[in-house]
Structures are given as C-alpha cells and as structure tokens.
Amino acid sequence: MNALEIFSSPATWVIAISSTLYILYRYATSTFNNFSDQGIPGPKPILFFGNMWGLWKENLPAYDVALVKKYGKVFGYFDGTTPNLFITDVDMIKSICVKDFDYFVDRRSFEVKTKVIRKWLSMMKGQEWKDIRSSVTPAFTTGKIKRMSVLIKDCVANLCERVTTFVEKDGKIDAKLTFSAFTMDVIARCAFGLKIDTLGNKDDPFIANAQFVFNPPTNKTPLILLPFMYPKLFSTFGYFTERLIVTEEMKFFFKLLENVLKERSQSNEKFNDFIEAADEAISEYTKVVDGKSVPMWSREIIDEILMGQSTLFMLAGFDTTATTLTSTCFQLARNPDVQEKLYESIVTKMADYDEVCHEMVQNMPYLEMVIQEVLRYYPSLMRIERECTKDYSYDNGRIKIKKGHIITIPTYALHHMEEYYPDPETFDPERWSPENKTKRSPYTYMAFGTGPRNCVGMRFAMEELKIAICTMVQKYRFYPVEETPERLQFDDGLVQLLQPIHAIVGIEFRQSNFN
Numbered sequence: 001m002n003a004l005e006i007f008s009s010p011a012t013w014v015i016a017i018s019s020t021l022y023i024l025y026r027y028a029t030s031t032f033n034n035f036s037d038q039g040i041p042g043p044k045p046i047l048f049f050g051n052m053w054g055l056w057k058e059n060l061p062a063y064d065v066a067l068v069k070k071y072g073k074v075f076g077y078f079d080g081t082t083p084n085l086f087i088t089d090v091d092m093i094k095s096i097c098v099k100d101f102d103y104f105v106d107r108r109s110f111e112v113k114t115k116v117i118r119k120w121l122s123m124m125k126g127q128e129w130k131d132i133r134s135s136v137t138p139a140f141t142t143g144k145i146k147r148m149s150v151l152i153k154d155c156v157a158n159l160c161e162r163v164t165t166f167v168e169k170d171g172k173i174d175a176k177l178t179f180s181a182f183t184m185d186v187i188a189r190c191a192f193g194l195k196i197d198t199l200g201n202k203d204d205p206f207i208a209n210a211q212f213v214f215n216p217p218t219n220k221t222p223l224i225l226l227p228f229m230y231p232k233l234f235s236t237f238g239y240f241t242e243r244l245i246v247t248e249e250m251k252f253f254f255k256l257l258e259n260v261l262k263e264r265s266q267s268n269e270k271f272n273d274f275i276e277a278a279d280e281a282i283s284e285y286t287k288v289v290d291g292k293s294v295p296m297w298s299r300e301i302i303d304e305i306l307m308g309q310s311t312l313f314m315l316a317g318f319d320t321t322a323t324t325l326t327s328t329c330f331q332l333a334r335n336p337d338v339q340e341k342l343y344e345s346i347v348t349k350m351a352d353y354d355e356v357c358h359e360m361v362q363n364m365p366y367l368e369m370v371i372q373e374v375l376r377y378y379p380s381l382m383r384i385e386r387e388c389t390k391d392y393s394y395d396n397g398r399i400k401i402k403k404g405h406i407i408t409i410p411t412y413a414l415h416h417m418e419e420y421y422p423d424p425e426t427f428d429p430e431r432w433s434p435e436n437k438t439k440r441s442p443y444t445y446m447a448f449g450t451g452p453r454n455c456v457g458m459r460f461a462m463e464e465l466k467i468a469i470c471t472m473v474q475k476y477r478f479y480p481v482e483e484t485p486e487r488l489q490f491d492d493g494l495v496q497l498l499q500p501i502h503a504i505v506g507i508e509f510r511q512s513n514f515n
C-alpha cells in the first residue's frame, strides 16, 4: 500500500477522527476530577462548558444564592475546563484575600497589549499591579477627595435641577436613568476634565459613546462565556480579542484624554479633579537607583498610566455608583421609617452648616449605616475573584488550589446568608450599629472587596454617595408608586454588575426650610 492509498483509505480517516475526538475529550475533561478527588461538592460539569452552559441568560443573584444553598460554603465549579472554587467561608475568605494574599495577588484577566488598557489597574498582575496601585492610591487621600468634592457638589446641583423638573411634571423618576446621568456627569468632570452638563442627553458624544461601552452587543449571547471558559485561547487570538474591548467608542475616550493632557501640559491652571490628583501621585512615585530616589516612570509612561486610570475610573465608577444610588432611593421609598430617621439626622447636622459639603458628611453614623445596608442588600458588584498564582494548600492540605485556578466570592449570596445576616431579606440599617457590627466577622461584607486588592475608589465612591444622598433626602421624599416593584428587579446575563430594571420611584418636595 502506498502513501496515497493509506491517506485515502476510510480506515485511516476513522482512526484520525476518533483519535482527535478522544484527545479533545481528554483535554476538555482533564480537570473535572479536581474537586471530587478532594471531597469538595459542586455541580456536575459538562463537556467544553464545565458549569457555564446557559449562564448568559441566568439571573446571577438568584443563581448564586441557589448554588450556595445547595452546595454550602465551599464548592467546586468549572469555567470551561478551569476549576473555580466558590467560597463563603469567612476564615477562608480572610486567608485568600488577606493572610495569604501573596498567592492570590491577581484577578483573572487576559493578556492585553493595547496601549492604555494594558495599564488598567483592575487587569494588571504581579509586581506591575503593586507598583501602579501604590502610585495611584495617594490620589484618594482625604485632602484630594475634599478638593474633588467641590466638583461632586456641582454635579449634585445639576441632578437636583433635573429631578425638580420630574417632581413638577409627574412626581416620579426612573431612578437608574436619573442616577446614571448624574454619575456620568461626575466622571466627565473628575476623570476627563469636562463639563458636560447634558445629564442624560443621548446625542451628546460623551453619553452616546459611553452607552455603547457599557452595553456591548456581546453581553447577552453565549460569546460572553468564551473569555471565561478559555482565557488562554482568548489571549492567543489577541488581536480579535482586543477588538472586542478596544472599540471605536472606547478610542473616543482615549482621544479625549490625550487632548486634555496635551492642553494641561501647557497650562498652570488648577483643576482639583482626579486627573490632576492622579498625575501628582503617579509622577511622585519613585524607585531607588544607585542609592538615589528617581521617578519610577518616564513622562510618556505616566501619561499612559494616567489615561488608563481615568478610563478605568469611568468603567469602575459609573454603574457601581449609579446602581447604589438607585437601590438607596428604592429602599428609602419602601422603608419610610428609615427615610424619616435619615432625614432627621440630616436636619440635625444641617444646623451647623449652610449646605451639604465634605465636612458635613464626615461624621454621620446613620447615613453610613443606611449606605452599608443598601450595599449589603444590593452589592453592585456581585462577585469578587482572585487567581491563584502559585500552588496553595489550605487547612493543612485539606484543600489544594493549583496555580491558574480561580477563587470566586459570590458577594450577593454571601450578603444574603441567614447565618451571617439573620432574616437577610429584611432591610435593616440597625445591623450596622457599632454593637451589632462587632458581632459579625468583617469578612461577611464584601461590597468593596477586601485586602490589598480591594476597591481603590471606595473613599471617592462614599463621598459621592454621601453628598448625593444627603442633598436629595433633605430636599425630596421618595415613596412607592404603582410602577414601583415590591422588590427591586435585575436584568439577566453574565455581567457581574447588578443591573436594576423598572426602578420607578415616586418623589415629592419636602416641606422644609431647605427647598
């Protein structure tokens, strides 16, 4: 038999195809014993998809609650072939996020080569992440936040102008739309140095491009699963992958920032915004060379890091804050006692101030309790993730986690566990009184994450939330109308951010001196 005859023989083809299928099968199931071998429970994975089949049309909060109820505090899950350990055990959360952080410095991310995006703090890994995180953190000191609070106050004034028109028109607001316009206004002012003032005008290029960035067409299709299931494959096809993230709309924001930085390099004006604070902080970050402190990066790299953090500020700070404000006004409408108590605490505090400002919102325990309970009930980021960077063993080898495996803390499910928060479906800010708070482990609360990789923008977010909530509650009263749902509803899909829908709330003026 010559080579041609062998090649064209049906037997050869049968052997070749079955061998390929067998190798594929072995590859696609090679990790599936990882948890069962360790006696860790979990849903049964299927070929290629692991446990992710259908996830793009699930309602993630309900999905995670059901998984935790069924499999307990530590269970195994598969993102394609990648083992993903879900944990709601507080000791284990502490070990992974804090005590043994060195094994879990990174989040799952794909190798990105595109300029600016490769400097996004949330995506970076290892030492590069440590350097950039340390350099950016001083942009959020109290002094810098106080300066930025003046811009936030301006945006809150715009928000109130708009809300007043709704009160006068039909006495209700679409909370998500209204607060999204507000948080976008804050981001434009603080992270892009722009005064857009359009508050939701869909034709404004800033708003139009941002809408596309936040609602990419792949969100609700099985395509969204690919980077989670096969990150290595995804990185290998770098160009195609990056085209999904680096869209023309995203480039619009890079161009905008490039122009802002160019203009600022030729001006001595003070802007008191995030770009300025981050520029100072990143430029002052040093390394030691030959015993001398020298700047860590060249001007060109500083500009790239800066543009990276400003665009990330938009991605990380827009929907998270808008959703928290939406959830707050929904909970206040549904819990009038809480709303009145909050209002009284604001009125008492206002006796010493002419207007809501940075100093005023600093020491307001009940306001903090309300925000913490809102974020417990509705954590805007539903899951926290870490990637294991070197083989790790927990509890004297009872649980082994290999390099490349993922850990997920399902925050929404954690915050709704009866064991940690008795009667979890009741909205009760008293859970956060100093006495009650000390009865719980701090690792039962992950609204801003925990450990060295927690939310770097937390203090800015809290300032924005406090100024907006105080100003709104002293001016207006929220109440349920016919369209207000009994419980807030969220859109389906694998986006890890809660997406409130039908969040319509009634609103009227307060009869007070502050109108």
Ligand code: HEM
Residues within 6 Å of the ligand: 121, 122, 123, 133, 312, 313, 316, 317, 318, 320, 321, 324, 379, 380, 381, 384, 385, 446, 447, 448, 449, 450, 451, 452, 453, 454, 455, 456, 457, 458, 460, 461
């Ligand atoms: C209510 C508003 C916000 C919430 C609930 C929130 C929540 C979170 C959470 C849960 C994480 C993951 C933490 C972890 O893995 O342990 C995170 C990370 C992050 N957040 Fe926020 N965030 C908010 C607002 C902001 C704002 C306004 C900014 C920008 C100034 C921001 C910037 C970031 C960044 C850059 C990271 C990644 C940090 C890193 O990898 O080092 N966030 N946020």
